Amino acid sequence: MSIVDNSSDIRSRLAAAEAALVAIGQRNDPVIERLDIAVLIPAEENATTISEVVRGYRVALPSARIYVYDADSTDGTALMAKEAGAIVRREGSADAGDRIRHMFADVDADVYVLADASGAYDPTAAPRMISRLVERQADMVSGGRITPDKKAFEPTLKLEDACTTSLISQLFKNPFNDMLTGYRVLSKRFVKSFTTPTRGLNAQADLVLHALDLAMTVSEVHTTYSLDPMPAPSQASIAADAWRALTTSARLMRNERPLLVFGLPGLGAGILASVSPSLTETVVLVGISVGLTLTGIVLNEIRRVGRQARREAFNLIESLASRLERLDDTRRRLEEIEASRLRPSALEMRPRSARIN
Incomplete structure (x- = not known):
């Protein structure tokens, strides 16, 4: 299956609609400004796109810290990310699952935005996804991919992904339309409890299994997704994909x-x-x-x-809802203390003659 965007007009209209949703107030949600947000971007040979990606998240989430974990790229990805304003860390492992685990272990925040360095995902959707995380008191919000022709992206271009998606749907009650998206917003307790070794699956499948296995509250928000034309698969790649699909399915059944x-x-x-x-x-x-x-x-x-x-x-680990309630309570207490300091005492309000007598 091949999904190709041949209409820049449709793409621009979708981008404008997304920007309009943000302008209504989602990006400027005061709750978002009070949260410690970390944007995590695993990268490998993404020098042509990483600067735009980092700047996009700096605009969408001005108060967030942006981390780029570079897998020893040789094309200057790390330098481009640093110049764009990201915190860059070098990662020796080229495995996406290992990089995600290292990012989760290294970075401490209230909310984590797991993004992609290719520029395929829309940064302006991040505030909306964070708002959904807060509103639903969820631990994971997935960015379900929508192509510019308004069709939901189904990750069946690879047999391995199709088999993984189908098996997980059979083993669990799957609430996601797009299970293997690389765009997610996660709570702190999701991230810090994600301590399992890799199951030998797609890194995104590991994240979904962690949420479903612990019966976490999850949600999904549709986001625009920019697709590049897919090359026609060769017979060798089809055979290799079929073998990976078989071994992946066997590992999944053995583990679950x-x-x-x-x-x-x-x-x-x-x-x-x-x-x-x-x-x-x-x-x-x-x-x-x-x-x-x-x-x-x-x-x-x-x-x-x-x-x-x-x-x-x-x-x-404290839930995000509990942390926000505690922050609200602390803010109210500080406001009460400040108000009591500014409020004149009963003695000061009495007439001067009465105070002398």
Whole structure:
């Protein structure tokens, strides 16, 4: 499937509409100004776009800190990002999942905007996504991609992404139209509880699984997405994509449903052992059955303990709603103290003659 933007007029109208929504008041929401916001941008060989991306987020979120994690680019990406006003950190790993985990561990903020260095996503949508995070008391707001022809972007250009999306939708109640978008707004407790090692999946799939596995409150906001023409896939790339899709699906099932993956073959081996006429075959099949079943039980228990640990870490971190309430309470107390200092006392309000007597 190929989705190509052939209409600059439609693109400009969508951009103008997005800017109009921001101008109505979403970007200037006073709640946003009170939050400590960090924009996280993983980059690799993005010298042609990184300056525009950084400046876009500086305009959309003037009070935010913008971090660019560069994977040792050789085209001057780090220098361009620094000149545009970003805080640049070099990252040795080229794996997107590793970079996301390092960013989450290094940066402390109330709200995190996870963006992309390619310039495909619209920075002016970030205030609207943050407002949604606050209004819904959510922990993740995804930027569902909308192409300029007003069609929702479905990430099925790659078989691997299609299989991942389909499997996650089957395993969980999936609330997202666009599961694998690279544009997200996250709460602090989401970020700081995201301590699991990589599942060997798409980095965005790991984020979605973390939210769904802990039953977090999530939401989605449609955002414009600029698409480049996709080259026609070769037979070799199709075969490689099919193999990755198969291995990714197997890893996903093993990680999320280990008892099912290992228990069913174990049960099958046990049934075969019960009807086998050969003692040797029976012993072998019983051993296989017991081994597979125990493997499923152990992996399922490891998954349960890991999820419980992540849930405890999630619950220990103050929610964004609680932090805003605490900030409001502190502000009210300070205003009351200031008002009491400016208010004249009862003695000062009495006539001077009465005070002398």
